[in-house]
Amino acid sequence: MLFFTDLDNTLIYSHRHCIPGDRVWVEMLNGRNQSFMTARTAGFYRAQDWLLPVPLTTRNSQQYARLAPALEALGWHDALVSNGAVLLRDGVPDREWWAESLEISGRDRSEYNAALELVRGMVSPDSLVSRDPFMFYVKTGSAAELYSFLVRETDAAHLAVFRDSRKVYCLPRSLNKGAAARRYQIRSGHEGYIAAGDSEFDIPMLRAADICLCPEGLPDFVPAGKRIVCSGVFSDTICDRLTELRETLSGGRSAFFQRNNT
Known part of the structure; x- marks a missing residue:
């Protein structure tokens, strides 16, 4: 199962x-x-x-x-x-899955990149974590404020914004x-x-x-x-x-x- x-x-x-x-x-x-x-x-x-x-x-x-x-x-x-x-098989990224994810998220790519550039202009480099083209997050003591700003300034149809007590996450909506x-x-x-x-x-x-x-x-x-x-x-x-x-x-x-x- x-x-x-x-x-x-x-x-x-x-x-x-x-x-x-x-x-x-x-x-x-x-x-x-x-x-x-x-x-x-x-x-x-x-x-x-x-x-x-x-x-x-x-x-x-x-x-x-x-x-x-x-x-x-x-x-x-x-x-x-x-x-x-990203699909990992015994720790190794599956290339076919990766390519499919890039294709699926293509319609959201412009808004995702715009949000990433927006955040880069607002926070210190060491607080921004971006490891792949599918997600970035910010470690901040003002998560609620940054979250509210991004929700207000980005297109929810193409960008998903989440937060917890210490981080704000941005991902392609798809x-x-x-x-x-x-x-x-x-x-x-x-x-x-x-x-x-x-x-x-x-x-x-x-x-x-x-x-x-x-x-x-x-x-x-x-x-x-x-x-x-x-x-x-x-x-x-x-x-x-x-x-x-x-x-x-x-x-x-x-x-x-x-x-x-x-």
């Missing part, structure tokens, strides 16, 4: 998170432990044998590379990074997680997919899924018939709900997806 999962705050957590219980460290940055899985989550993915997990993350290739050894140890080979614009999930599903020949995510970035992926798992803050954005709302430690609850779903799926995938798409 194809399973797309976001990474940060869905599968893994920053060292800043105070989550009780044992941790399995999966990422180091500047010689220090940066991100971890809970022991429950790590144990679930080591033992499961019925899901094909594919990370679908806003992290770029360099950021994902810090996690790759831990995820490859789980037997995970593919990852969709830069919001799904390259969202939902589009990437559908591309991968069609390319791999899977009948349907399950998805899990926690943020605004993930909404297109969750909406396009046959069944999705989301935290209590997102349900209003996802159709009620396909969502499973998770409380508590999100990554651990995802494992619990997936275990329950496996029992449902034992009746046959076709019956499951027909029932959940009715």
